[in-house]
Amino acid sequence: xxxxxxxxxxxxxxxxxxxxxxxxxxxxxxxxxxxxxxxxxxxxxxxxxxxxxxxxxxxxxxxxxxxxxxxxxxxxxxxxxxxxxxxxxxxxxxxxxxxxxxxxxxxxxxxxxxxxxxxxxxxxxxxxxxxxxxxxxxxxxxxxxxxxxxxxxxxxxxxxxxxxxxxxxxxxxxxxxxxxxxxxxxxxxxxxxxxxxxxxxxxxxxxxxxxxxxxxxxxxxxxxxxxxxxxxxxxxxxxxxxxxxxxxxxxxxxxxxxxxxxxxxxxxxxxxxxxxxxxxxxxxxxxxxxxxxxxxxxxxxxxxxxxxxxxxxxxxxxxxxxxxxxxxxxxxxxxxxxxxxxxxxxxxxxxxxxxxxxxxxxxxxxxxxxxxxxxxxxxxxxxxxxxxxxxxxxxxxxxxxxxxxxxxxxxxxxxxxxxxxxxxxxxxxxxxxx
Numbered sequence: 001x002x003x004x005x006x007x008x009x010x011x012x013x014x015x016x017x018x019x020x021x022x023x024x025x026x027x028x029x030x031x032x033x034x035x036x037x038x039x040x041x042x043x044x045x046x047x048x049x050x051x052x053x054x055x056x057x058x059x060x061x062x063x064x065x066x067x068x069x070x071x072x073x074x075x076x077x078x079x080x081x082x083x084x085x086x087x088x089x090x091x092x093x094x095x096x097x098x099x100x101x102x103x104x105x106x107x108x109x110x111x112x113x114x115x116x117x118x119x120x121x122x123x124x125x126x127x128x129x130x131x132x133x134x135x136x137x138x139x140x141x142x143x144x145x146x147x148x149x150x151x152x153x154x155x156x157x158x159x160x161x162x163x164x165x166x167x168x169x170x171x172x173x174x175x176x177x178x179x180x181x182x183x184x185x186x187x188x189x190x191x192x193x194x195x196x197x198x199x200x201x202x203x204x205x206x207x208x209x210x211x212x213x214x215x216x217x218x219x220x221x222x223x224x225x226x227x228x229x230x231x232x233x234x235x236x237x238x239x240x241x242x243x244x245x246x247x248x249x250x251x252x253x254x255x256x257x258x259x260x261x262x263x264x265x266x267x268x269x270x271x272x273x274x275x276x277x278x279x280x281x282x283x284x285x286x287x288x289x290x291x292x293x294x295x296x297x298x299x300x301x302x303x304x305x306x307x308x309x310x311x312x313x314x315x316x317x318x319x320x321x322x323x324x325x326x327x328x329x330x331x332x333x334x335x336x337x338x339x340x341x342x343x344x345x346x347x348x349x350x351x352x353x354x355x356x357x358x359x360x361x362x363x364x365x366x367x368x369x370x371x372x373x374x375x376x377x378x379x380x381x382x383x384x385x386x387x388x389x390x391x392x393x394x395x396x397x398x399x400x401x402x403x404x405x406x407x408x409x410x411x412x413x414x415x416x417x418x419x420x421x422x423x424x425x426x427x428x429x430x431x432x433x434x
Contacts, residue, residue, distance in 0.1 A: 083117065083141060084126040087134040087168060093124065094165045097148075098158055106157055107149050114145060134168045140186050176308070176357065178229050190225050196396040196428070207246060215313050215362055219396065219428060220247040223311055227358040228253050231281065232308035233299070235352070237290035237345050242268040244311050245283050252279035253309075256302060258286045258293050261323050289327045291344040295352040310349045312383075313362040314342055317375060335373065339382045346386045353433050359388060364426035372420065376427040388431035398424045 093113055100106035116122040126133040144164050151157035166172070167182035179187060201207070201216040220234075220243060228234060230252045236244040239257025241264070248255035249272070259265040265287045272283055282302055286293070299305060315322060315330035317338045322330050332338035346359070353359060363379045365372060384390055411422050 081138040083136045083138050084130075084133050085117070085124050085136065085168075086126045086130055087132045090124050090134060091165050091168050094161055094168070098161050100154070100157075103151070103154060103157065106154070110145055110149050114142070117141065136167075137186055140183075143185070173229075176227055176229070177225065179225075191222055194392060194394050196222070196394055198397065207243065215243060217243050217247055219313075219362060220244040220311055221251070223309065223358075223360050223428075224248060224251050224253055227309045227360075229308075230279070233282070233304050233306070234309040234311060235295065235307045235349060236311050236313075237293065237349055238312060238314050239268060239285055240264065240313070242272055242285065244313075245272060245285065246275050249275050249277055249279070249281060249283045252281055254282035254302075254304070256282070256284045256286065256298060256304075256307075258288050258290050260287075260289055260325060260328055262287050264322075290348065291327065291341050293348060295348055299352055306354045307349075307352050308354055308357045310353055310359040311362070312342075312345065312349070312359065314345070314379075316364050316366055319366055335375070335378065338375075339378055342379055343382045343386060346383050346388075350386055350388070350433060355433055357433055358391070359383065359431045359433065361429040361431070362426065363429070364423065367420065367423070370418070376429070380427070380429045383429065383431055387434055389434060390429065391432050392428075392430040394428035394430065395425050396428055398426065 093116070097106060097109050097113065100109055113124075116124045119125070144160070144167075148157050148160045148164070151160060163182070167180070170182075171180040172182045173180055179190070196218070198216055198218050202218055202221075207217050224234060224247055228251075231254065233254045233256065234244065234248050236255065236257040239245060239259040242257065245255045245257050245268075257268075259268060265285055269285055272285070277283065282304075284302055286298060295307075299307065315328070317332060317335060318330055320330060322328055325331065329338055329341050332341060349359065361379055361383050363376045365375045367373065380390065380393075415422050
């Protein structure tokens, strides 16, 4: 027997005093209302819903039927089109909603408002020659109006209306990215959890997996979205196959990378030509040793005084040998030497990174001599010693590595024999420069 979630929150007293329960063995459960803060919930059989709804209406007038209280499956049928609305008429309409005398009146007015929004020829739609326009995802706008409709008090509904009006009037961004905080719910692509699970790498455009040891493009994508604005400069002292440079070009960020191996550098430069430069931004690759590279001089050559983000993806010591060059961190004779050289790279990068901006270190652990070596955390400590504050540790999965792609059973057997676990993750350490 299907059932419904019913909000059991009373309007007086605190949550601790409002403990109540209702037992109903029903499935599936359909959410009737959804609110952004924690509230007591009880399950109600659908057969009882009408009576309960009527009772709620007679007591408080807050549960009057509204076209916005819809089944979630119906909500998913709303296409995620882009709506172009005339800013002033739309915000005026929200102001009129704000003056509603009751929740019931507000819900009725919301129904009329949605009809006007949904009508391509409606008075709220922007004409072709309209200049003062506000843009919304149709699905996200509907969700915002739903939240207003399901508010239990006028005070809460007006709070949501004011928030929607601010989003319509213009963006509110921070100093380190272009994320509009008035529309934070619209950024489905941006991760905020510390566990990143990717089924497969992005191979679109110029990206490829032909370079053994390059990281997935989703990593620099997330970092660039969170920690840079359009036209900011990102620097990468371990450029490799150019993954960071490609993502920067796509997102309209300037980028300068350094690669030690001349052969790899030339291959990467050729790869970069396959990625269109739609934003006309700098995308440069230098050949050099990042432990001694003069970032100040390089930035001056390209017309920049400082960088706004640094992404470091060094070799995981000697797991993969990238060259015969003794300067290569993969050829460091010991972990201590590897970490010292990583510190040298970080110190040079720090010289051109703006205060208050971010550095990301992507590094995994290694297994040697029968012991798990926490290379990631050792590298984290090395970077922190260069004047950086650790802000986050992200764990990212290895869906499948090139080295173990055809040896899954072998590595499982080795793990069972050796008493260890097979590496399936790496770390992304997020630092902020003081």
